[in-house]
Amino acid sequence: MVIFELGPTKQLNSVIIDFFRKKRVEDINWKEEVRTLEGQNLLLSYTVASKMITKHRFDFSYQKKFLELLTIHLETVKANRTLIYHALGGLCKREKEPEQYHDVFYPVFEIGNIDILTEVNMIILKESTKLISHGTTGLNTWQASQALADWAIQTTSVKNKTILELGSGVGLTGLVISSSTPCNKYIFTDRNKEVLSLLKYNVKHNCDETLVDENNPEGGVMLFSGLVKRCKVEVRKLDWPRLRQGIFNEIESIDLIFTADVIYDEFINLPFLNAIRMFLDNGTKAAIIAYARRNSETMRALRETLVWMELKYKDLETVQPKYLGWEASPTVDLIQVTK
Numbered sequence: 001m002v003i004f005e006l007g008p009t010k011q012l013n014s015v016i017i018d019f020f021r022k023k024r025v026e027d028i029n030w031k032e033e034v035r036t037l038e039g040q041n042l043l044l045s046y047t048v049a050s051k052m053i054t055k056h057r058f059d060f061s062y063q064k065k066f067l068e069l070l071t072i073h074l075e076t077v078k079a080n081r082t083l084i085y086h087a088l089g090g091l092c093k094r095e096k097e098p099e100q101y102h103d104v105f106y107p108v109f110e111i112g113n114i115d116i117l118t119e120v121n122m123i124i125l126k127e128s129t130k131l132i133s134h135g136t137t138g139l140n141t142w143q144a145s146q147a148l149a150d151w152a153i154q155t156t157s158v159k160n161k162t163i164l165e166l167g168s169g170v171g172l173t174g175l176v177i178s179s180s181t182p183c184n185k186y187i188f189t190d191r192n193k194e195v196l197s198l199l200k201y202n203v204k205h206n207c208d209e210t211l212v213d214e215n216n217p218e219g220g221v222m223l224f225s226g227l228v229k230r231c232k233v234e235v236r237k238l239d240w241p242r243l244r245q246g247i248f249n250e251i252e253s254i255d256l257i258f259t260a261d262v263i264y265d266e267f268i269n270l271p272f273l274n275a276i277r278m279f280l281d282n283g284t285k286a287a288i289i290a291y292a293r294r295n296s297e298t299m300r301a302l303r304e305t306l307v308w309m310e311l312k313y314k315d316l317e318t319v320q321p322k323y324l325g326w327e328a329s330p331t332v333d334l335i336q337v338t339k
């Protein structure tokens with residue numbers, strides 16, 4: 001787990017965090033300190049010129065826009081811009097051909113608390129530069145996965161629990177939960193080969209210790225296990241329609257199922273809810289399904305299938321961004337499914 005040490009001044013810390021969270025550059029509050037050359041130097045050394053950024057593939061177009069809008073701001077307040085122009089020139093030289101993947105940063109901390117913090121947990125994920133690639137949507141972080149992670153930190157429901165996630169994608173939810181809550185164990189699962197390979201990479205590179213690293217993804221369902229702080233994490237292959245009773249002999253009992261943004265097509269509902277039912281039949285207490293309200297038909301079909309399968313469900317209170325900087329619109333719904 002990367003611990004990111006914040007800059008030396010409170011004013012600049014908020015700009016630095018906005019940068020890492022890729023806040024809309026037009027909405028950044030540039031603070032007075034950036035007007036001085038000393039402030040600009042500090043800001044650059046914690047953002048575009050920092051080791052953290054130069055050693056990763058952080059979105060170049062965002063970095064450029066950040067510096068471009070900073071120069072416009074400095075022009076408006078009649079401050080010196082030479083340092084920023086110089087950094088912009090250096091950035092253009094470093095810009096490489098767009099690649100299939102880039103690095104996305106997720107600082108985890110209580111928003112509004114930045115003034116009293118000196119460091120934050122920083123999750124760094126390799127993600128696709130496109131929303132759909134290799135025929136899957138699983139190579140990016142989706143909004144509901146951030147909402148689910150935020151909800152898990154805000155409630156105490158994950159304390160000492162073993163959680164299994166269905167359709168983990170690149171792994172954000174579980175990495176936030178394992179690093180920032182007192183959960184006992186987190187099992188990431190997915191079925192797609194490319195997704196599993198990126199998921200394993202991301203989990204491994206955010207882990208503090210590797211316990212098992214299985215090189216052959218076809219060799220078995222368990223691909224990786226390690227420790228994030230004190231939480232044991234595992235990456236497993238799990239395809240919902242292929243879920244068999246045998247898996248319950250292999251894995252320890254699961255307290256909770258988590259799943260985010262996997263409901264986008266009503267044909268998925270049946271194999272997905274059948275998998276949840278198998279877990280509930282084998283001792284799991286509840287499944288928490290998070291989804292962004294995009295398609296009302298798909299959501300209606302999900303609820304109808306739940307009723308038809310005689311599974312109980314209840315809507316949980318709407319979660320707002322508190323520890324992660326995600327977009328609250330469209331609303332993310334969380335439903336709890338039990339037997």
Ligand SMILES: C[S@@+](CC[C@H](N)C(=O)[O-])C[C@H]1O[C@@H](n2cnc3c(N)ncnc32)[C@H](O)[C@@H]1O
Nearest residue numbers: 137138141142145167168169191239240260261
């Ligand atoms: C839109 S992505 C969401 C990923 C992640 N939960 C997030 O919110 O960022 C949907 C994920 O569900 C996975 N998925 C779809 N059908 C699946 C199945 N039958 N078994 C397991 N995973 C599946 C996909 O591979 C993909 O990673």
